[in-house]
Amino acid sequence: MRLQHFWAWLSLAIGMVYFFLPLIATFEFSLRMRRGVYSFDAYRVVLADPNFQATFGYSVAMALLTIVMGVVLVVPTAYWVRLKLPRWRPVIEFITLLPLVIPAIVIVFGYIRLYNTSSMLPLTGTATGTNFLLLVGYTVLALPYMYRAVDTGLRAIDIATLTEAAQSLGAGWTTILVRVILPNVLVAVLSGAFLTFAIVIGEFTMAALLNRPAFGPYLQVLGANRAYEPAALAVIAFGITWACMGLIQLVTRLQKHTSARR
Amino acid sequence: MPFLEIVHLDKHYGANHVVRDFNLAIDKGEFVSFLGPSGCGKTTTLRMVAGFEFPDTGSIRIDGKDVVDLKPNQRNIGMVFQAYALFPNMTVAQNVAFGLRIAGMARADSDRRVAEMLTMIGLPDLGARYPFQLSGGQQQRVALARALAPRPKVLLLDEPLSALDAKIRISLRDEIRAIQKELGITTIYVTHDQEEALSMSDRIVVMNQGVAEQVGDPFTIYTRPATRFVATFVGTLNGLDARVLDAAAGTVEIEGQTVTLGRPLTAAGGGSVGLSVRPEALALGPGLASLSGRVEDVSFHGPVVRLKISVGGQRLALDTFNTSAFRPPAVGETVTIGFDPADALVA
Numbered sequence: 001m002r003l004q005h006f007w008a009w010l011s012l013a014i015g016m017v018y019f020f021l022p023l024i025a026t027f028e029f030s031l032r033m034r035r036g037v038y039s040f041d042a043y044r045v046v047l048a049d050p051n052f053q054a055t056f057g058y059s060v061a062m063a064l065l066t067i068v069m070g071v072v073l074v075v076p077t078a079y080w081v082r083l084k085l086p087r088w089r090p091v092i093e094f095i096t097l098l099p100l101v102i103p104a105i106v107i108v109f110g111y112i113r114l115y116n117t118s119s120m121l122p123l124t125g126t127a128t129g130t131n132f133l134l135l136v137g138y139t140v141l142a143l144p145y146m147y148r149a150v151d152t153g154l155r156a157i158d159i160a161t162l163t164e165a166a167q168s169l170g171a172g173w174t175t176i177l178v179r180v181i182l183p184n185v186l187v188a189v190l191s192g193a194f195l196t197f198a199i200v201i202g203e204f205t206m207a208a209l210l211n212r213p214a215f216g217p218y219l220q221v222l223g224a225n226r227a228y229e230p231a232a233l234a235v236i237a238f239g240i241t242w243a244c245m246g247l248i249q250l251v252t253r254l255q256k257h258t259s260a261r262r
Numbered sequence: 263m264p265f266l267e268i269v270h271l272d273k274h275y276g277a278n279h280v281v282r283d284f285n286l287a288i289d290k291g292e293f294v295s296f297l298g299p300s301g302c303g304k305t306t307t308l309r310m311v312a313g314f315e316f317p318d319t320g321s322i323r324i325d326g327k328d329v330v331d332l333k334p335n336q337r338n339i340g341m342v343f344q345a346y347a348l349f350p351n352m353t354v355a356q357n358v359a360f361g362l363r364i365a366g367m368a369r370a371d372s373d374r375r376v377a378e379m380l381t382m383i384g385l386p387d388l389g390a391r392y393p394f395q396l397s398g399g400q401q402q403r404v405a406l407a408r409a410l411a412p413r414p415k416v417l418l419l420d421e422p423l424s425a426l427d428a429k430i431r432i433s434l435r436d437e438i439r440a441i442q443k444e445l446g447i448t449t450i451y452v453t454h455d456q457e458e459a460l461s462m463s464d465r466i467v468v469m470n471q472g473v474a475e476q477v478g479d480p481f482t483i484y485t486r487p488a489t490r491f492v493a494t495f496v497g498t499l500n501g502l503d504a505r506v507l508d509a510a511a512g513t514v515e516i517e518g519q520t521v522t523l524g525r526p527l528t529a530a531g532g533g534s535v536g537l538s539v540r541p542e543a544l545a546l547g548p549g550l551a552s553l554s555g556r557v558e559d560v561s562f563h564g565p566v567v568r569l570k571i572s573v574g575g576q577r578l579a580l581d582t583f584n585t586s587a588f589r590p591p592a593v594g595e596t597v598t599i600g601f602d603p604a605d606a607l608v609a
Contacts, residue, residue: 158345165343166360167313168409169340169361169412170336170364170365171335180349180351183351184351
């Protein structure tokens, strides 16, 4: 028994070293900008950089828009599939999983080819059009996570009976979705939203190939030209991702009526 | 003119004919129960009235208006579900106010109505609680208040007590009936529990395989069942195989014992007939018709004692009140059973 404990603890320790050592090393390196002493100079430089503020602001805005678009697209679809088209669930699930097997570079090349300036819908011809294209691309990338999260949330409630109860009280489809279904899958939606946020903030391929001023390409440019700042940026990006994960946990715990689903 | 009229309603699920030419007229304020086994079409019929299922043919008229083509949210119907279906994200008060707010009622009026409804169901102080903080019985009371708050034309209840324990079920069914009488709301109640249907309803529709086998008041359904299915489904029934001795005089032979029913039989002399008698229609001791048998079992059910008696190769159940003077016969003892031939159904 004790030997089993020893191996369990050993594998945990190896895992933690494997994951945390590079992070600790990166963090330690990011503090070495000033010769001979540890300092947060690299962070100060990065945070004061107008390009950092512009690209980070752009990516945050895109992440929020992606979340809105994802929720508007996924919640009614997942709800309708569960309620009226249960036989189509495997098909829809397969479609939502496609972005995991089709590389982002393939998707973005497809967009560029389909929506270039000589096409019927020349979205890449203007900054607004390209931003929209990037937004759609981000929504596609986040689709597997958002759909799965929402679908899991819907599985936990009796949507058929809740829908019928709301209908018998006079509610139409929009009211049912907004006032009954959405609040009851809010934790799931927020989980999907935080995952979407984390994906969009660090995304490089689509933003670079569509030539948009996002945080991912900025990270790459800085990494190619500077020494300590990229390490500081990596730590900041990692912190954002962890904050998102922490928020998912927090929201799940704070949800007042969670026990009603059990 | 009936308040709710169901005319020639028919419904298939693929090759399965679930409701067959269903007709029913319900008066305003009447409490009608659909009673039958699982899969008999009672819930499907109720769901067609609610608008959740669309009939293949037939019409449903509420207050003179055909509602078949109306969506569920346009029918002004209140519904209570077996699984309560309270909105988990809303408090009790918000649940009850939901239909009122949808109807556009001002907040002050809605608050007043919610308070009235919560008082009516005996939970005036629980408005701020969430559904998960309530017991099953309390949740179903809130579901009833929510369904009644917008003052619907018809109240539909789909096995609302099935998920509750026996004691709460009995108290809640009395409450539901009292509230229904107080409000005078036309009600359809779906149940597979005969005791519920018999104790609550003005009329009962006994359904079997999509067909309304009998429609009548509880007393008629129990004492004068129209078909063998109704007789066996509602209450307990003893079945006896008999041979006709004299069809005109109504004399039959059961396991070598002669019984005179006193009414002409359709079967010819020498033919077989089935006799059905309820356990409580039998009594120990000689009656207008009598049989002799041997006691096989005695079981106590609180106020009632049930004897199982073997008459030749056939077994009968006999129910008698457990009074202080009653001394049950011993197992193996030979007893005489009497009954009124008018209480025996012949098929």
